[in-house]
Amino acid sequence: KAGVTQTPRYLIKTRGQQVTLSCSPISGHRSVSWYQQTPGQGLQFLFEYFSETQRNKGNFPGRFSGRQFSNSRSEMNVSTLELGDSALYLCASWAGSGVNEQFFGPGTRLTVL
Amino acid sequence: DQQVKQNSPSLSVQEGRISILNCDYTNSMFDYFLWYKKYPAEGPTFLISISSIKDKNEDGRFTVFLNKSAKHLSLHIVPSQPGDSAVYFCAASQNYGGATNKLIFGTGTLLAVQP
Numbered sequence: 001k002a003g004v005t006q007t008p009r010y011l012i013k014t015r016g017q018q019v020t021l022s023c024s025p026i027s028g029h030r031s032v033s034w035y036q037q038t039p040g041q042g043l044q045f046l047f048e049y050f051s052e053t054q055r056n057k058g059n060f061p062g063r064f065s066g067r068q069f070s071n072s073r074s075e076m077n078v079s080t081l082e083l084g085d086s087a088l089y090l091c092a093s094w095a096g097s098g099v100n101e102q103f104f105g106p107g108t109r110l111t112v113l
Numbered sequence: 114d115q116q117v118k119q120n121s122p123s124l125s126v127q128e129g130r131i132s133i134l135n136c137d138y139t140n141s142m143f144d145y146f147l148w149y150k151k152y153p154a155e156g157p158t159f160l161i162s163i164s165s166i167k168d169k170n171e172d173g174r175f176t177v178f179l180n181k182s183a184k185h186l187s188l189h190i191v192p193s194q195p196g197d198s199a200v201y202f203c204a205a206s207q208n209y210g211g212a213t214n215k216l217i218f219g220t221g222t223l224l225a226v227q228p
Contacts, residue, residue, distance in 0.1 A: 004156070031214060033214060033215070033216070035216075035218075042218055042219070042220045042221065043157075043202065043204075043216075043218035044218075045215050045216060045217070048214060048215060056214075056215045058215070088154075090156050090157070092156075092216075094214050101147065101159050101162055102147075102159070102214060102216060103159060104149075104156030104157045104158070104159075105156050106154075106155055106156045107154075107155070107156050109154070
């Protein structure tokens with residue numbers, strides 16, 4: 001079974017731009033969560049999608065948004081990028097019910113200049 | 114407010130010995146706990162988990178212990194191997210098996226296993 005894939009792996013943007021990151025979950029998994037990892041704040045939950053609906057949301061500004069498609073693939077978007085948005089963005093895949101093990105992708109390293 | 118805490122930023126252990134990584138939490142509503150291992154520039158890899166109805170779970174060289182009264186859990190690795198060197202994250206969630214799966218992570222402990 002293929003794991004979680006994320007594209008692109010690396011991205012460099014400038015302040016004020018917007019960015020879209022993509023995640024393909026494990027086949028059969030219906031839930032996708034997004035996390036931000038920074039040296040100062042560690043791993044922080046952004047949001048979770050299940051069957052194309054946002055089911056939970058972390059404490060991030062409205063510039064961070066996401067969506068999920070009918071094939072469970074998910075995208076997250078960050079608008080009006082700030083320097084502090086530089087981070088590793090991780091996507092996690094879960095079956096959607098039952099035990100809570102989430103499986104992570106390799107992440108997208110976003111650098112904002 | 115840091116609901117999940119890993120107070121040791123780093124730990125160094127000799128190969129073959131036991132590694133003990135600790136984690137404390139403050140939210141008594143957490144009902145499921147997980148340990149992840151992470152190498153630089155990679156996503157976290159799931160290691161082992163435990164629900165709040167148990168106090169111990171084993172999987173090969175890895176054992177997780179949960180002390181609910183102390184709001185404390187620990188990960189034991191026996192015997193430790195150089196390939197175990199990585200950052201270990203403790204994570205907790207509420208609503209085990211339910212309709213959502215938000216994980217709260219600790220800040221991580223860097224384990225170095227010396228040959």
